[in-house]
Amino acid sequence: MLSSVTSILIIHCEPQSWAMTTLITGGTGKTGSRVAHRLNALGHPVRAVSRHSEPRFDWYDDSTWEGALRGCTSAYLTFQPDIGIPGSDVILGAFSRRAVVLGCTRLVLLSGRGEDAARRAEAAFIAAGAEWTILRSAFFFQNFTEALWGAEIAAGSLTMVQSTVGEPFVDADDIAEVAVATLLDPAHIGRVHELTGPRLITFRDIAHEMSTVYGRPIVYRQLPVEDYVAALVSAGLPQEDAVGLAYVFDEVLDGRNAHVESGVNDVLGREGRDFATFLGDTLAQTAHHA
Ligand SMILES: NC(=O)c1ccc[n+]([C@@H]2O[C@H](COP(=O)([O-])OP(=O)(O)OC[C@H]3O[C@@H](n4cnc5c(N)ncnc54)[C@H](OP(=O)(O)O)[C@@H]3O)[C@@H](O)[C@H]2O)c1
Numbered sequence: 001m002l003s004s005v006t007s008i009l010i011i012h013c014e015p016q017s018w019a020m021t022t023l024i025t026g027g028t029g030k031t032g033s034r035v036a037h038r039l040n041a042l043g044h045p046v047r048a049v050s051r052h053s054e055p056r057f058d059w060y061d062d063s064t065w066e067g068a069l070r071g072c073t074s075a076y077l078t079f080q081p082d083i084g085i086p087g088s089d090v091i092l093g094a095f096s097r098r099a100v101v102l103g104c105t106r107l108v109l110l111s112g113r114g115e116d117a118a119r120r121a122e123a124a125f126i127a128a129g130a131e132w133t134i135l136r137s138a139f140f141f142q143n144f145t146e147a148l149w150g151a152e153i154a155a156g157s158l159t160m161v162q163s164t165v166g167e168p169f170v171d172a173d174d175i176a177e178v179a180v181a182t183l184l185d186p187a188h189i190g191r192v193h194e195l196t197g198p199r200l201i202t203f204r205d206i207a208h209e210m211s212t213v214y215g216r217p218i219v220y221r222q223l224p225v226e227d228y229v230a231a232l233v234s235a236g237l238p239q240e241d242a243v244g245l246a247y248v249f250d251e252v253l254d255g256r257n258a259h260v261e262s263g264v265n266d267v268l269g270r271e272g273r274d275f276a277t278f279l280g281d282t283l284a285q286t287a288h289h290a
Pocket of ligand 1: 025026027028029031032049050052060078080081084110112139140147
């Protein structure tokens with residue numbers, strides 16, 4: 001037993017492996033944690049950071065950036081609270097330039113679809129001179145089972161800004177698989193992948209499908225954007241983040257993103273997981289752990 005543990009440690013400590021450590025921001029978040037898990041499973045060293053990690057990393061405190069970046073040659077970047085918030089371009093641009101100077105030159109960025117501020121952030125990211133890839137993603141399934149709406153749904157309701165259009169929600173596990181594939185294959189340098197799930201679903205449909213699969217009512221409520229800000233604040237979000245998020249949702253849920261894209265299939269050679277399959281799998285996992 002001891003010898004097999006020792007050999008595992010030796011494999012993970014090869015100097016060449018350490019030279020290729022991947023930084024993951026939002027390391028405990030919905031996609032960051034999954035990317036870290038997959039890279040670890042493949043034997044690639046990762047440094048998953050957030051405001052509560054060691055080293056500490058905060059997008060809004062540039063004195064924390066160098067400690068996170070030092071020794072990393074590649075990075076998976078998720079910007080919090082949302083890349084669609086005005087000013088994300090200034091921070092992401094400065095961070096990406098610092099990364100390149102410190103030798104972290106292979107950068108994969110998670111972005112959002114149809115958001116003006118996200119487009120500006122992508123431009124600043126590209127201008128930094130890294131070997132870049134952009135993953136422009138639809139809303140995740142996991143918003144309904146983890147943060148942002150998981151707790152409200154567990155309590156029996158789903159509240160959103162007024163919208164009747166469909167969104168091609170996508171699985172964060174598929175995004176993580178795409179992120180790892182792009183990090184490991186230089187063929188993706190300089191490319192933008194638009195990532196969606198396989199079908200359009202409205203928020204009302206989400207509440208309905210979850211009610212059916214979970215066997216309990218989930219009441220759907222839609223609010224004017226100002227009232228939605230108030231609902232987010234009363235759910236515990238800081239006022240500034242609530243305003244930013246609510247207006248991003250209001251902006252992108254006007255039909256501009258209501259189409260399915262081929263990015264998951266282009267990178268992975270298969271369709272993304274469907275929401276119904278995701279719900280069934282999640283329920284089965286919960287039952288297994290109960
Ligand atoms: N969610 C979606 O449906 C979706 C869709 C498309 C694009 N995106 C984009 O993906 C990015 C991530 O969004 P997400 O919803 O998936 O969030 P998330 O990655 O789940 O966010 C949580 C993570 O971010 C960390 N974090 C929070 N504030 C931070 C800060 N100021 N500095 C450093 N780390 C911080 C948290 O850890 P600590 O609390 O320990 O700091 C945690 O690790 C955003 O840019 C968003 O625009 C999201």
